Amino acid sequence: DQQVKQNSPSLSVQEGRISILNCDYTNSMFDYFLWYKKYPAEGPTFLISISSIKDKNEDGRFTVFLNKSAKHLSLHIVPSQPGDSAVYFCAASPYSGGYQKVTFGTGTKLQVIP
């Protein structure tokens, strides 16, 4: 039973345009949501997170939106750059007394075309 779902395996976007990556979840106990970026032959690296009490968090070109009623979050990258080409993983965790099990999705491969 996959609790974090990324239904788009890939996405292509022109340089300078907006990239929107989507993620859906099923577990209403999730308190935190995170996005990781992964380049080939490297481990995932943390990009941005959002708490369930917020609906938006912004960090430079990256903004994450959370819609709790729809159990949906999205990552917006504006403007997209060729260096953003990578696999993006959505992740989520409940808060439980200091121990948080982080559950990941299947990833979306983003290609930014120069």
Add this chain to the structure above:
Amino acid sequence: EAGVTQFPSHSVIEKGQTVTLRCDPISGHDNLYWYRRVMGKEIKFLLHFVKESKQDESGMPNNRFLAERTGGTYSTLKVQPAELEDSGVYFCASSRTLGPSGANVLTFGAGSRLTVL
């Protein structure tokens, strides 16, 4: 600070053989996690150590997998005997002790790719 280090980066073994993967977390990180990714699938949780204790091993596939973290420092993940379906990339990650709030941001190693023939 040094990152999370994993060894070997790639291992090719025959079905039935044994492989041991090693992870050195960031110094001072009490939390250590093992994850696995089979191509195209999710990064799947295997287990979580807090210092030397197993906090959660609900993701371990079966008793052919044995994880240890002696002394609360580095960790090993042994697969014995290996089967074809064990192929994938094994990621180790570590994080600090969590406070009363805030997301659990994991720092990942580059992964150990295991190929079982």
